[in-house]
Amino acid sequence: MTTVTETAAELFAQILDPANRPDPYPLYARLREAPVAPLADGFFAVSRYADIAALLHDPRLSKDQRKTDIPLTGAQRIEPRPFLFLDPPEHDRLRRLVMHQFTPARVNALHDRIVVLVDGLLNAHHDQSRLDVVDDLAYPLPVTVICELLGVPREDESRFHTWADTLAHSLDPDPDQKIDQAALFAGMELRDYMQKLVAERRAHPRDDLLSGLAVGEDPAGRMDDANLVNTMILLLIAGHETTVNLIANGALTLLRNPDELTKLRDNPDRITRVVEEVLRFEPPVQFIARFALADIEIGGVTIPRGSGIRLMLAAGNRDPARFPDPDRFEPDRPDNEHFGFSGGIHYCVGAPLARIEGHVALAELARRLVDPQLVEDPPPYRPNAVLRGPIHLQVDVDGWRD
């Protein structure tokens, strides 16, 4: 038992090690050998597809760490808790109010806007032989979209960028509490910033999601200021810290699979399948946390009540028991029910929006770039283990199609 424990903990330490960020998948495969892997910080990792799928729908699992004795760190300390970190009924109430703002009219308008934005971002580099997919497209697109959707001034990006990055990083396990203090500070700064904006929109509403939540007549009720501020912070971070990785991971995967890039260019309808396969193959959110409200038995091992659980979404997505030939990028695979957007009651609110951004950005890259080549493979990665993706993705091109 001791050796198993040491091996799992050691494996997980390697997963967290930034040196392994470019390719954690062999480590996930070893983690999958046991149904439950006890980790050094008292959490238990679950990595097999069937087990993750069952746990995502298991009401004995909570998102609310306050229901355990595990000390709160990072983004977990923000009060009142954003609904990502709440259980029903409060989770459902707040989530419903947000969902009501994602009207079909608003999402459709976003589609047209995303087409214009992608066009403009790529036109700006049309005469260049090298582009950085992250700096030039994957980052500015989602940040602009989420700002416009929420009603956060785009020109404030340089102010909230570092706070959002720090909070996003605090989702990582943080054994030496290096990120913790910075996250607390970033949370306070971002809250001050949002408080001013909320007050502004309550006084002068516009046609944006913040105004809708602030002054709208939703039969489900209205959010008080504190919940509104923290919901906005959640949406701002969730809306751009993840989509950047979908676009960058997608571009990287297509460049590594030039046949797929050509097929996509010749048949743009493939983009739906391509994006779903990117979400399986290189998911922007690699693992998520839950907390056991009861003893949970998996494959003969009992996870004691009060423990933390890490659902290793990226490992489940590569489980050969669920996906034949899982380490192959294969957009044509049937029945591609991946965990890219999680599952159950916390299934990603922004999935339709993220999909539109991924479709437009990747299809347009495939169409426009003539003979694109990666400058560096693997590219440099952000240090984050949970929200994993390249920090830069330089590509040389022979030219651009109109």
Ligand code: HEM
């Ligand atoms: C490719 C991009 C995205 C990915 C991969 C992604 C992934 C995820 C995942 C895995 C979760 C569930 C976490 C859990 O179960 O613990 C989640 C939740 C959430 N996402 Fe996303 N997301 C993306 C884009 C977005 C966007 C664009 C928005 C906002 C417009 C957004 C808003 C949210 C919110 C509010 C939640 C919390 C849902 C809840 O707790 O009920 N996400 N996302």
